[in-house]
Amino acid sequence: MKKIIFSLLVALSSVSAAQAADANAGKEKAAVCSACHGPTGVSASPIFPNLAGQNDAYIIKQLKDFKSGARTDAMMAPMAANLSDADMADLAAHFSGLPSANEQAAASASTGSSAETAPSSAAVAGNVEVLSSTPAAAIYAGNVAAGKNKAVACAACHGADGNSPAPMYPSLAGQSANYLAKQLADFKSGARKDPVMAGMVAALSKEDINDLAAFFAVQSTNAGTGESNEAGHKLYFGGDAKKGVTACIACHGVAGKGMKQAGFPSITGQSKDYLKKQLASFRDASRSNDNNGIMRNIAIKLSDADIEAVAQYITSLK
Ligand code: HEC
Ligand code: HEC
Ligand code: HEC
Structure with missing residues (x-):
């Protein structure tokens, strides 16, 4: 009996929390979440959960647990760290009020529009069929020795071992296949x-692409030799809550090595010039091959000074 009363109280208190919460404010605060959980709460990649239509009390509990460390996740920890109780309630009210992934997919199917926001591993995998979400798939799809022969054509600009000799050419060594x-x-x-x-x-051919990717992926990267930068370090690790910039660390990792399974590239070993050019190209959308605008949504909020600082910082990552 005591247990029942207790759980009733818990249920009632979370209902009133939900009523006090402001879904519209939550929508604004959710801008930083959209890179991973999608603008409509339907995630951009199979490694990110959908939040649309989730129970609000459950969302709040998960966010509190990520913040306290009771639930550990390298991507969610920095996201939850800066959220107040009110932020959490607003975000939960926003996401719980959105139609679920299935409802959204059914709605877009019935209007005949392409289901752009529907979760699809094909979208994440990119244009090459071999790119299953299995991390090792592309490496094993390719033949490293054959790739080495084919890479002779790339050496002038990207270096024989994928470590580029000139700042305008990216390094390919150690990048995920x-x-x-x-x-x-x-x-x-x-x-x-x-x-x-x-x-x-x-x-x-597709085979050439797999072989080349496999060859460069197993080469070792030269460590960054650039000087660090304090503002860039802050942006990289903390993002910018006011502007809604997600911390770079969430996807590119502590040491800039990225996350192979998710298709998040390593950004170490690149020149400052190349990094600045890519960030500026995502910002003005002249580079738009990032699925779901994942980088464009971030770069559009960066000033020239932000780009300068964060690119400088990245060159110091070892
Ligand atoms: C960089 C990517 C990323 C961003 C940005 C991000 N999340 Fe997450 N989120 C994740 C991942 C990955 C998980 C799954 C963690 C795990 O496997 O335990 C997750 C899990 C969650 C969960 C738990 C869902 C469940 O079903 O258990 C909630 C709630 C959540 N995120 C809310 C948010 C909110 C709110 C924001 C914005 C303030 C946000 N996330 C921003 C990557 C992200
Ligand atoms: C004449 C110089 C040149 C040659 C030769 C060349 N590339 Fe490139 N490559 C570039 C430039 C310049 C870029 C950067 C484009 C940009 O700014 O977006 C690039 C970018 C790339 C990228 C994207 C890297 C990233 O981090 O996103 C890959 C992958 C790549 N090249 C692979 C190859 C392969 C494989 C070959 C050989 C078959 C090759 N390149 C030959 C000049 C060259
Ligand atoms: C939510 C995940 C996510 C976050 C957060 C993120 N990135 Fe990215 N980034 C990506 C993905 C995915 C790509 C590759 C897009 C593609 O497929 O071409 C990328 C590509 C890049 C590239 C181009 C790499 C190359 O070799 O051409 C740079 C540079 C970069 N990101 C820098 C940053 C910086 C700086 C930040 C923080 C201000 C940041 N990213 C935050 C996911 C993210």
Whole structure:
């Protein structure tokens, strides 16, 4: 009996918390969540849970647990760290009020529009079929020795071992095979535009792409030798709550090595020039091959000074 009364009290108190919460305020606060959980609470990738239509009390409990450390997750810990109780209640009210993933998919199917927000592992995998969400798939799909021969054509700009000799060319060494294969396929389809690379990939087959990706992925990266930067360090680790900028660490990791399974690239070993160019291109959407606008949504909120500072900081990552 005592237990029943207790759980009734808990249920009642969470109902009143939900009533006090402001879903509209929650919607604004959810801008930083959308990179991973999607603008409509339907996630952009199979590794991120959907939040749309979730129970609000459950959302609040999870956010509190991420904040206290009772539930551990490298991506959610920095997200929850800065949230107040009121923020959590507002966010929960927003997400719980959204139609569920199934409802959203049914609605877009019935209006005949393409289900852009529907979760789809194909969207995450990019344009190359071999890119399953299994981390090792692309590496094992490719042949490292064959890739080494084919990479002779790339050496002038990217270096024989994928460590680029000049600041305008990115390093490829140690980058995840999934990400490399996606970029090559994107240059080929025109989803990512670069006049030099368009010429390089035009004649590559799917097998060539897998072999090249496998070869560069197993080369070792040169450690960053740039100087650190305090403002850049802050942005990288903490993001900018006021502007709604998600911390870079959430996806690119503490040491900038990225997350292979999720298709988040390593950003270490790159020149400051290359990093600045990519951030500026995501910002003005001249680079738009990031699925669901995951990087464009972040870069659009960065000032020139932010880009300068964070690019400088990244060059110091070892
Ligand atoms: C960088 C990606 C990322 C961002 C940004 C992000 N999340 Fe998450 N979130 C995750 C991941 C990954 C998980 C799953 C964690 C796990 O596996 O335990 C998660 C889990 C959750 C859960 C638990 C869901 C469940 O079913 O258990 C909630 C609630 C949540 N996030 C809310 C938020 C809110 C609110 C924001 C914005 C303030 C946010 N997240 C921003 C990646 C992210
Ligand atoms: C003549 C110089 C040149 C040659 C040769 C060249 N590339 Fe590139 N590559 C570039 C430039 C420049 C970029 C950056 C484009 C941009 O700014 O978006 C690039 C970008 C890339 C990227 C994207 C890297 C990232 O971090 O997103 C990949 C992958 C790549 N090249 C692979 C190759 C492969 C494989 C070959 C050989 C088949 C090759 N490149 C040959 C100049 C070259
Ligand atoms: C929610 C996840 C996420 C967050 C947060 C994030 N990124 Fe990214 N970033 C990505 C993904 C995914 C790509 C690759 C997009 C593609 O497929 O081309 C990327 C690509 C990049 C690239 C281009 C890499 C290359 O080799 O061309 C740079 C540079 C970059 N991010 C810097 C940053 C910085 C700086 C921040 C913080 C201000 C940041 N990112 C925050 C997911 C994220």
